Amino acid sequence: MDERHSIKLPAHLESVEAAQAFISRVAAIYGLSDDSIHHCNVSVDEVITNIVEHGYEFSDAPDAIEVVLVRDGESLIIEIIDGAPLFNPLMHPDPDPSLPLWERIDNGGWGIHFVKKFMDSAIYHSTGGRNHLRMVKSIK
Amino acid sequence: MNIQVAAEGNITVLRASGRIDSMNAPQLGESFNEHIGAGHIHLVLDLSAVDYMSSAGLRELVNALKKLRRVAGDLRIAQPSKRVREVMEMAGLDTIFLIFDTSSEAVESF
Numbered sequence: 001m002d003e004r005h006s007i008k009l010p011a012h013l014e015s016v017e018a019a020q021a022f023i024s025r026v027a028a029i030y031g032l033s034d035d036s037i038h039h040c041n042v043s044v045d046e047v048i049t050n051i052v053e054h055g056y057e058f059s060d061a062p063d064a065i066e067v068v069l070v071r072d073g074e075s076l077i078i079e080i081i082d083g084a085p086l087f088n089p090l091m092h093p094d095p096d097p098s099l100p101l102w103e104r105i106d107n108g109g110w111g112i113h114f115v116k117k118f119m120d121s122a123i124y125h126s127t128g129g130r131n132h133l134r135m136v137k138s139i140k
Numbered sequence: 141m142n143i144q145v146a147a148e149g150n151i152t153v154l155r156a157s158g159r160i161d162s163m164n165a166p167q168l169g170e171s172f173n174e175h176i177g178a179g180h181i182h183l184v185l186d187l188s189a190v191d192y193m194s195s196a197g198l199r200e201l202v203n204a205l206k207k208l209r210r211v212a213g214d215l216r217i218a219q220p221s222k223r224v225r226e227v228m229e230m231a232g233l234d235t236i237f238l239i240f241d242t243s244s245e246a247v248e249s250f
């Protein structure tokens with residue numbers, strides 16, 4: 001049986017820590033390791049920061065961003081839903097970690113790069129005019 | 141995040157504590173800029189008390205490093221935690237920054 005938890009937050013950078021506290025609490029209940037919880041928290045930080053800074057460019061609406069956690073067997077599903085203009089962050093070109101300093105340009109992408117590395121999977125879809133980014137982390 | 145500053149000869153040690161994320165990374169960047177503007181171009185960032193860093197923090201590190209190396213200076217990293225080192229390695233920054241186990245070693249390396 002799925003167990004679902006959710007929190008709604010405004011599109012402010014302060015919401016990152018609120019989302020992380022929520023995730024830490026629920027993930028610990030489900031037995032994720034400290035390292036796995038940290039990986040989830042970094043991923044959520046990066047996603048929410050992008051939504052706040054680039055999606056909404058900040059919004060006071062209390063339900064601008066929803067973070068949904070669902071336990072699905074041996075996996076924790078983290079879905080981040082927002083109403084900013086539709087945009088799939090997973091389509092951003094992956095930055096190259098092998099680039100030397102002087103070839104690095106600041107065009108972003110590192111946050112999503114971390115999401116792809118830290119989470120077991122990340123999938124984007126849009127439904128009802130809202131962005132959904134669904135990330136999965138194994139409970140181990 | 142709190143940043144304490146200490147001068148060791150002509151080396152400036154910035155000791156950050158807490159977390160470095162999108163909320164406060166600009167503060168770190170401003171601190172770097174302030175020191176660079178004052179001619180302090182040999183900087184050590186002591187991360188021993190930093191338990192969390194996101195890509196926003198890494199961006200400020202890279203931006204500062206570029207500015208410093210253009211003027212023959214450097215930003216060297218001391219004692220990153222396992223988690224901070226992990227994101228640095230994931231971004232390939234462990235091959236770009238000189239990283240030391242202690243602040244003393246970082247200072248002595250200049």
